[in-house]
Amino acid sequence: MASRLALRGSARPRAPPNASDTEVLMTAGTVITFYSYKGGVGRSFTLANVAVLLARWGHRVLTIDWDLEAPGLHHYFKSVMSAEPEGGVIDLAHDFLAGAAVPRPHAVRLDVQGNTLALLAAGRDDESYMERMQRIDWADLYERGFAAFLERCREQWIEDYDFVLIDSRTGISDIAGICTAHLPDQLAVVFTANEQNLKDVVNIVRRVDEARDRLPYDRPRHLVLPVLSRLDSGVEYERADKWQRRCAEVVAPLFGNWLVKKVPADLALRHLTVPYVSYWSFGEQLSVLEEDPPSAGQVSFALETVAAVVAQQFDRTDLLADNRDAYVAAARDRRQDFDLDLLVSSPRSVLRVADQLIEELRALGVRVERSSSGDLELLDRTSGLAEHLCLVVDGGLSRWQVIEVERFLRHTIGPDGGQRRLFCVLADGTDPEGLPGFLRNLRHLGLEPGIRPTRVARELHAQLTGTPAGAVDPDRQALRNAASALRAVPDRVPSAGRLSLVEQTVRGMSAALDNGDLAVLRDxxxxxxxxxxxxxxxxxxxxxxxxxADVQTLLARIDRRIDASTN
Structure with a gap:
């Protein structure tokens, strides 16, 4: 088939005039073919569940059933299908023969929690399907120029979707060549632990790369994701472990152009092993919709790992080796919208100053709340609502703060080192050298005894927004400082003289605001x-x-001025 593709063309996505290469790469989706040399290895099951996960994580996903002689991908999506497919892959061939310049839309939308997921089925599932499929002469189609038409289909798919997942026919054939050599950027090779599968899995990839080199399209060598499927380690653990190591040894070359060198192939394959669970061997089911979130022994746990590698474009596999949960969380949260900018965690001993810090941050426009200790279920919800975590530490971490920061870090580390950040604010007298290593290496902010944490709030705001602490409107900052000082006025003062000074100062601040003299207001x-x-x-x-009452009246006036200057 590859020899018949000697046509002029380019696989690069079309870009608007003057678009840079960077812009092209950022907008083009990725085509991944799920291939197996033999049937019955769980290839379609893996693809369908990975597609659902990617869609739930915010990606636009198209699934394509190119197993034309034994189509079945649509069965997995019956429960989420908006309508039965009226056309599919074989209709692309008929569109071409009918003279269509571009393909007609044949994909159907799948309803997965409102996310973008679609299916391009093999074709309409009726009694005429097999006859219509068998009439197609793929070799003749390519002689007529079908490769260029298919390339236009591909360009449309990667423009409309982030990921295009193709369920390929097994074995070696013209159809399999389209799916493995012509269309994909990446291959996911699904195999089971037996010599028949192992004998051919690496050889097939080598042959596909050779065929790909003969294509007239500008595509690099495949990235290949080996997925060991249906490994049953529940009873015969030692035999399963032996086979796992044997499989890793054979498929190790497939990791060569993407796995971080310090990560052993055996460890990587263990993360990419989908276990055999008899419950999921009956019918076509989407396990990831039922096992949410999955535990380590469940099949969806492994499927999450496979989906995370796909979502992260095969990158940062050193993190996968060190902390699988963090790796998956980074893929899951990469497109997450957070309700809060910051969650502040504080022990009871400094709750008052923590609340003051929150007030100051809110005055600066930060969406912030204080965490509620003692409720693990609430912690799981709130840790995902806030993008960043701020620990207020008094002496040392409380037991609750240890739990809180562990959960935050487990869901934080991203492909670029993580966009979510951990901040550390130290109460007076706290020794940084006594903190755990992950806190000791942070830049610390210190609270001053008896002083409202205005400066700390400004520093946090600067770090959150990426602007220098001094790079703010001085007039607006004067108003914010005044609001902070007014909020700090106590109900009781130690002497009548001081009380008189407080009253005079409040009156002076009111007069300064009336006169527009923000320098006096600041002093x-x-x-x-x-x-x-x-x-x-x-x-x-x-x-x-x-x-x-005067304090509250003046504070309300200042808050209105702050809001007006912000808007």
Missing amino acids: LSVDLEVLSKHHADGGGFTAPVGLL
């Missing part, structure tokens, strides 16, 4: 913060109701 805010620093311990003078 008086500093004075008010100092006056509010020392609180009476059970004694002192209660602030008059009139003063507290």
Whole structure:
């Protein structure tokens, strides 16, 4: 078949005028063929479930059933199919023979929690299918120029979808050559633990690469994902382990152009082994819809790993070897929209200052909440709602904070080292050298005793937004400083003299705001913060109701000014 593809053309996606190579690469999807030399190895099951996972993780996915002589991919999607397919792959050939310049739409939408997932079936599933399929002479089609038409189909697919997953026919044939040599960027080779499968899996890939080299299309060598399927280690563990090591030894060359060199092929294949679970051997089912989230012994756990490698474009496999859960989480969360920018975790000993920090951050426009300790179920929900985590540490991590940070880190590490970040704020007297290593190496922010954490909030805001702490509008910052100082005014002060100074300062701040003199407002805010620093311990003078009312009135005015300047 490859020799018949000697036509002029290019596999590069079409780009708008003046588009750079970078823009082209960013917009083009990826075509992956799932291939097996023999049938009955779970290839379609693996593809269908991986497709659902990728769609749930925010990717646009098209599945194509190119196993034309024994189509069955549509059976897996019966429960989520919006309508029965009226056409499919064989209709692409009929479109071409009818003189169509571009393919007609034959894919049907699949309803998976509102995400973009579609199926291009083999064809309409009726009594005439086999006769229509057998009328197609693929060799003759290629002599007539079908390769160029198919290339236009491919370009449309990778423009509309992030991932195109092709379920290929088994064995060696013209149809299999289309799926393995002509169309894909990557191959997922699904095999089982027996000599018949192992004998041919690497040889087939070599032959496919040789055929691909003869194509007139500009495509690099395949990335090949070996997937060991249906390994039953439940009873005969030692035999299963022996076969697993044997399989890893044989397929090790397939990892050569993408697996990080320090990662052993045996370890990589263990992560890419889909276990045999008898429950899923009956009928065509989507295990990932029922096992959510899956445990380590379930089939969907392995399918998540396969999907994560696909989603991350075969990258950062050192992370996969070190922490499989973090690797999968990075793939799952890569396109996640977070409800909060920051979650603040604090022990009870510094709850008051943590709440002040949250107030300051909100005044700076940060979406932030304090975590609720003691509820693991709530922790699982909130840790996924916030993009970043801030630990307020008093002396050392509390037991709850240890749990919190472990869960956050497990769902954080990404292909670029992670976009989600961990911040550490130290209460007065906390020794950084006594912290765990992952915190000791962070840049720490320190709380000052008795001082509202305005400076810390600004530093956090600067790190969250990627702007220098001083790179803010000075007038807006003066208003924010004033609001912080007013919120810190206590209910009781240690002396009548200090109470009088507080009243004078609040009146002066109000006058400065009236006059638009933000420099004076800034100076008086500093004075008010100092006056509010020392609180009476059970004694002192209660602030008059009139003063507290004046504080709230002025604070409301300033907040309105801040909102107006932000909008």
